[in-house]
Every structure is written in C-alpha cells, then in structure tokens.
Amino acid sequence: MLKAMLGEAWLAMGANRLRTALTMLGMVIGVGAVVIMMAIGQGAQFAVQQTISTMGANLFIVLSGSFTTSGVRSGSAGGPTLTVGDSEAVAELDGVINVAPTHQGTRQLVYGSQNWSCTVVGTTPEYLDARAWSIVQGAAFSDSDVRSATRVALIGKTVAENLFAGDDPVGKTMRIQQNPFVVIGVLGAKGQSLDGRDQDDTVIVPLTTAQRKVFGTPFLGSVRMIMVQAESAENMAKVEASVEALLRQRHRLREDTPNDFFMRNLSAAAESQAETTRTMSILLGAIASISLLVGGIGIMNIMLVSVTERTREIGIRMAIGARQRDILSQFLLEAVMISFAGCLLGLLLGIGIALGINAFTGMVIVISGSAALVAFAVAATVGIFFGWYPARKAARLDPIEALRYQ
Amino acid sequence: MSQPASEAVIRVVGLGKSYATAAGLFPALKGVDLAIRPGEYLAIMGPSGSGKSTFMNLLGCLDTPTIGEYFLAGENVAHLDPDALAILRNRTLGFVFQGFNLLPRMSLQDNVALPLVYAGLDKETRRARARAMLAKVGLERYAESLPNRISGGQQQRVAIARALVNEPRLILADEPTGNLDSHTSEEIMALFDQLNGEGITIVIVTHENDIAAHARRQVRFLDGQIQSDHLSGAVAA
Numbered sequence: 001m002l003k004a005m006l007g008e009a010w011l012a013m014g015a016n017r018l019r020t021a022l023t024m025l026g027m028v029i030g031v032g033a034v035v036i037m038m039a040i041g042q043g044a045q046f047a048v049q050q051t052i053s054t055m056g057a058n059l060f061i062v063l064s065g066s067f068t069t070s071g072v073r074s075g076s077a078g079g080p081t082l083t084v085g086d087s088e089a090v091a092e093l094d095g096v097i098n099v100a101p102t103h104q105g106t107r108q109l110v111y112g113s114q115n116w117s118c119t120v121v122g123t124t125p126e127y128l129d130a131r132a133w134s135i136v137q138g139a140a141f142s143d144s145d146v147r148s149a150t151r152v153a154l155i156g157k158t159v160a161e162n163l164f165a166g167d168d169p170v171g172k173t174m175r176i177q178q179n180p181f182v183v184i185g186v187l188g189a190k191g192q193s194l195d196g197r198d199q200d201d202t203v204i205v206p207l208t209t210a211q212r213k214v215f216g217t218p219f220l221g222s223v224r225m226i227m228v229q230a231e232s233a234e235n236m237a238k239v240e241a242s243v244e245a246l247l248r249q250r251h252r253l254r255e256d257t258p259n260d261f262f263m264r265n266l267s268a269a270a271e272s273q274a275e276t277t278r279t280m281s282i283l284l285g286a287i288a289s290i291s292l293l294v295g296g297i298g299i300m301n302i303m304l305v306s307v308t309e310r311t312r313e314i315g316i317r318m319a320i321g322a323r324q325r326d327i328l329s330q331f332l333l334e335a336v337m338i339s340f341a342g343c344l345l346g347l348l349l350g351i352g353i354a355l356g357i358n359a360f361t362g363m364v365i366v367i368s369g370s371a372a373l374v375a376f377a378v379a380a381t382v383g384i385f386f387g388w389y390p391a392r393k394a395a396r397l398d399p400i401e402a403l404r405y406q
Numbered sequence: 407m408s409q410p411a412s413e414a415v416i417r418v419v420g421l422g423k424s425y426a427t428a429a430g431l432f433p434a435l436k437g438v439d440l441a442i443r444p445g446e447y448l449a450i451m452g453p454s455g456s457g458k459s460t461f462m463n464l465l466g467c468l469d470t471p472t473i474g475e476y477f478l479a480g481e482n483v484a485h486l487d488p489d490a491l492a493i494l495r496n497r498t499l500g501f502v503f504q505g506f507n508l509l510p511r512m513s514l515q516d517n518v519a520l521p522l523v524y525a526g527l528d529k530e531t532r533r534a535r536a537r538a539m540l541a542k543v544g545l546e547r548y549a550e551s552l553p554n555r556i557s558g559g560q561q562q563r564v565a566i567a568r569a570l571v572n573e574p575r576l577i578l579a580d581e582p583t584g585n586l587d588s589h590t591s592e593e594i595m596a597l598f599d600q601l602n603g604e605g606i607t608i609v610i611v612t613h614e615n616d617i618a619a620h621a622r623r624q625v626r627f628l629d630g631q632i633q634s635d636h637l638s639g640a641v642a643a
C-alpha cells in the first residue's frame with residue numbers, strides 16, 4: 001500500500017516538474033541555511049575548544065606599559081615596567097598555578113644555507129606548562145638553563161620543517177642574530193591561533209638568553225609580558241583582581257594614577273570571538289526559519305492548487321473505495337516528498353557552501369550527522385504541517401461534487 | 407449477514423433527496439420505494455431531470471439521502487459515515503459512469519487494480535486480478551497502455567473491469583452507453599448481459615428503449631417519483 005502510494009506521489013511530482021522544482025526552492029534555501037548555520041555554529045564551538053586547548057586554559061597576560069588618558073598605550077615611552085621580581089611575586093598568589101615572564105619578537109634564523117624568519121619567545125619552563133605545550137622530540141630546557149643563560153632552543157613544527165628540511169633538528173646548531181643555539185627539542189604541533197597565526201612557527205629559548213643575545217634588552221631584570229595561568233575558570237576574575245592589586249602595590253602607584261601595565265584575558269578573547277560567530281549563526285538561523293516558512297507556504301500553496309486541479313481524480317478514487325484517510329495520506333505523502341526532495345538538495349547546497357566558506361575564509365566549520373538529522377526532521381515537520389490543510393481539504397471533498405468537477 | 411438468497415439485495419423505503427439551491431430546497435427525489443432481488447437486470451428510465459442520477463448515486467453509496475432508509479444486502483446504510491460508505495463502494499458494489507472516469511496518467515492495468523489498492527491487497531494479487539478482469543472484457547493486450555490510447559467503447563469496458571475487480575454481486579451503471587455509438591453500445595450491453603447471466607445484479611440508467619430492452623425489468627421515473635414498474639417485454643422497442 002505504502003509502496004503503491006509512494007510510486008503515485010512520485011508520478012504526481014514528475015507530472016509537473018518545473019512547478020515541483022520551484023516549489024522546492026524555498027525548502028532548498030531554508031535547509032541550506034540550517035546546514036550552514038549549524039556548520040558555522042558548531043565550527044565556532046569547536047574552534048574555541050581547540051584554541052583554548054592549544055593556547056592553554058584560564059590564561060591571561062600582563063603587558064608592560066600603560067594607558068594615557070586618551071586610551072593610547074604608551075609602553076615604549078616609559079620603558080618596560082614589569083620585572084622578573086613582579087613575576088615571582090605573582091607566582092606566590094593564591095589560585096595561580098603557572099607564571100611565565102616572556103619576551104618575544106620576530107627574528108631571522110640561519111641553519112647552513114637555509115634562512116627562516118619566525119617568532120622567538122624568551123621565557124621560563126612554566127610557559128610550556130601554562131600553554132600545555134608538549135615536546136615530541138628531545139627535551140625542554142630547565143630553570144638552570146634560564147639562570148645560566150645557555151644557548152639552547154626548542155623549535156616548533158613549522159620551523160623544523162622549513163629550516164631543517166628533512167634533517168633531524170635535535171642536536172643541530174642554528175644561528176639567531178649571529179649567536180649559535182643548540183636545538184634540544186621539537187615542540188608538538190598546535191596549529192593556528194585565534195588570530196590565524198601559525199603557532200608552530202615559533203622558537204622558544206630561555207628568557208635570559210633571549211634578553212642578552214637575541215633582543216639586547218637594556219634592563220636585564222625587566223620583562224615585556226607575564227603570562228599567568230589561574231587554577232580554574234571560576235577564580236579567573238579573583239586572580240586577575242589580586243594580580244592587579246599586587247602589581248599596583250609593587251609599582252607604588254597612587255590611587256589616582258592609572259595602571260602602568262595592561263591585562264588581557266586570552267580565554268575571554270577566544271570566547272568573544274566565538275560569540276561573534278554565534279551571533280552570525282543566529283542570524284543565519286533567522287534566515288533559515290524565514291525561508292522554511294516561505295518554503296512551507298509555497299508547498300501549501302502548490303498542494304492547494306494540486307487538490308483543485310485533481311478534484312475529479314479525487315472523486316474517482318473515492319467512488320471506487322478510497323477512504324478519507326487514503327486521500328489524506330496520498331496528498332500528505334506528496335507534500336512530504338516535495339519537502340524531503342527539497343531538503344536533500346538543501347543539504348547538498350548547504351554542505352557545498354559551508355565547504356566553500358571554509359576554503360575561502362579559513363573559518364572552521366563542522367559538518368555533523370546531527371545537522372542532516374535536524375534538516376530531515378525540519379523537512380518532515382514542514383511537509384506535514386503545511387501539507388496537512390490541503391490534504392485534509394482533499395479528503396473531505398464530497399465524492400459527487402468532486403466527480404462533477406470539470 | 408444471513409440473508410436468504412431471495413431477500414432483496416437493494417431495498418429503499420421512502421427515499422428522498424433535496425438539494426439546497428438559490429431558490430431554496432429542491433426535492434429531486436420524493437419518497438421512492440423499491441426492492442431489487444439478487445440476479446435482477448433492471449433498467450431505470452425517465453425524462454431528463456426526473457431524478458435518475460440522484461437515485462443511482464444514493465444506491466451507489468456516493469451520496470446520502472435526506473430522508474428514508476436504504477438497505478443494501480440487508481444492512482441499513484442510509485446514515486453511515488463517509489469511510490463506511492467508501493468500504494461499501496469498494497467491496498459490495500461496482501459503479502460504471504457515463505464518462506468512463508479512468509485515471510489518465512495510469513496504465514489500464516493500474517486503473518483496474520486501483521480498487522484493490524484501497525482494499526489493501528498485495529501487489530501480486532492486484533496484478534493477477536487486474537489481468538484476469540482485463541482478459542474478461544477482452545482487453546488484456548492493452549494492459550500497459552494509457553486510457554487515451556484506446557477507444558471510448560474500450561475505455562468503458564476497462565471501467566467495467568474495474569467495477570468487477572473486487573467481485574461485487576451488484577453493478578450500478580448510470581447511462582454507460584450515453585457517450586457511445588449504437589454499435590459499441592450493443593457490445594457493452596452484451597457484456598452486461600453476460601455478467602447478469604453469471605448471476606450479478608445489474609441496475610442500469612438509460613434513455614434508450616433498445617438498451618432498456620436488455621433488462622428484464624423497467625422502472626420509469628418522473629419528477630422524482632416512480633411512475634411505472636414493468637417486467638420484461640412491457641416496454642415497446
């Protein structure tokens with residue numbers, strides 16, 4: 001019975017191909033938008049998790065420098081205001097698990113005849129813990145390397161691939177600013193950061209070595225930046241407040257003077273970017289619901305036309321024994337089939353566009369089975385909801401009236 | 407139902423039907439009493455507008471009466487709901503129309519099998535029975551054709567095959583030869599004669615005396631009432 005009815009619904013759809021195709025359009029666009037929305041929304045979610053897990057969780061950084069009254073940072077004018085002492089004091093605070101004073105900049109690396117320019121980070125071993133950065137080959141440097149300013153370096157995957165092109169980098173000597181550094185380890189891959197930079201295009205060296213040999217800092221005790229990792233997301237705000245209070249006290253700032261440092265919550269930045277993407281996907285959701293509504297009304301409209309056109313056919317079917325529910329399910333099935341066909345095309349369109357967005361903008365997208373499931377559920381709902389009224393109208397026709405219809 | 411064979415297959419009592427028109431209620435049928443026994447071959451005649459089609463639609467369970475009772479095979483069906491009437495149309499009787507009423511997009515075989523779809527039979531049974539019925543009306547070789555490929559007389563034979571496919575004991579036909587020439591009409595009537603010979607009760611509406619002469623009983627309508635009811639030979643050819 002169902003098979004016979006499916007076949008008939010298919011025939012009816014095929015009898016008026018252009019009209020069926022146009023009717024589907026609303027569904028195609030609606031479902032396409034749903035798929036894109038979910039791909040982007042889930043992508044944003046995934047990207048945040050990814051970023052937080054590669055960046056390290058519950059991080060904030062303290063940068064030296066201050067805001068003038070106009071809000072412009074005036075770091076360089078006053079010179080670095082943070083010190084290694086500040087960093088050590090912050091490490092003593094409750095709720096802080098890792099503190100790493102860092103100094104970073106872009107420098108040229110040389111190995112044999114190869115050149116490579118990348119970010120050089122001078123820091124302490126805690127930096128690796130805070131950022132949950134693993135060593136895949138060799139070993140990390142220690143606190144004693146920092147104390148004695150040894151010329152050792154950890155290199156990221158991108159650096160290993162480009163500068164050492166095939167050679168095993170561990171134990172090799174490369175040059176940064178004419179100074180030889182021994183590569184003692186290779187860092188695990190982290191991929192792109194939140195702002196799209198390649199995090200693996202990095203070299204990490206002891207803070208003291210970096211200050212003396214790479215950046216030539218005039219004040220050895222000072223640092224540009226301190227990375228702080230709080231114990232948990234919940235006590236993040238508390239830790240930020242106590243760090244601020246501690247630094248103000250250590251820098252002897254009077255109550256009316258502004259901070260001579262600047263704090264930035266990295267996890268919050270990741271969240272806020274995700275929020276932007278989510279807003280976008282809500283917008284897409286709105287477009288999706290409007291197109292689905294319009295698509296559904298289109299289906300209802302065409303089904304009403306179809307019921308009128310086929311009044312005589314309905315009368316004949318009733319005359320030979322079709323019950324109201326037979327007619328009802330015939331037309332409902334037809335509406336749902338149009339809806340499903342539109343849904344299928346919409347699914348393909350949505351996936352295509354989502355892949356396109358990913359290819360052209362690099363935005364992270366996630367195409368999941370749940371999106372397809374949602375799309376089909378939506379299609380079934382729209383088909384049944386908007387097909388119901390025309391189908392019921394058909395089922396309630398009077399056989400004699402219907403047979404007399406020309 | 408434990409009805410004796412001689413019990414009426416159709417019995418109507420005081421059957422009336424009024425249509426709502428702009429000028430008020432119009433009584434198309436005014437209290438008709440009639441009994442038809444199994445195996446009868448009955449022609450209904452009468453001038454245009456006398457209520458023949460109105461009466462046939464009631465007999466065919468396509469419509470419900472305004473007043474009166476209708477016993478079909480002993481069961482009172484005058485006040486059944488639409489779905490119960492649909493089941494009667496599907497199983498108990500076959501209806502043949504003046505305009506054939508085949509579905510244009512379906513093959514002849516599928517047209518004949520359609521009542522079986524609504525009877526809930528499986529595909530193999532449907533196919534076999536539809537083929538057998540087409541063979542019975544001599545059109546098996548057109549099984550896969552569409553209705554517009556064959557002549558009017560052939561279409562009417564397909565429609566009769568469709569009416570017969572669920573093996574009803576009663577066939578109702580409203581002017582089945584109204585759209586056909588006299589030669590083709592005779593072929594259709596020969597088919598009805600044959601079916602009646604197999605014991606099927608036949609009620610047929612016609613304007614033509616020579617068509618009515620095939621039947622063994624002639625009932626004449628006038629103004630929504632039965633004017634006369636004759637047994638065979640009473641109507642002059």
Ligand SMILES: Nc1ncnc2c1ncn2[C@@H]1O[C@H](COP(=O)(O)OP(=O)(O)OP(=O)(O)O)[C@@H](O)[C@H]1O
Nearest residue numbers: 425426427432434453454455456457458459460461
């Ligand atoms: N749906 C309707 N609404 C209003 N009046 C109707 C309707 N159907 C039939 N009538 C009227 O009822 C009367 C009987 O109609 P019916 O069709 O039964 O006549 P008939 O005997 O079959 O005529 P014909 O020989 O022309 O087919 C006619 O006057 C007709 O106009």
Ligand SMILES: [Mg+2]
Nearest residue numbers: 458459460580
């Ligand atoms: Mg008539």
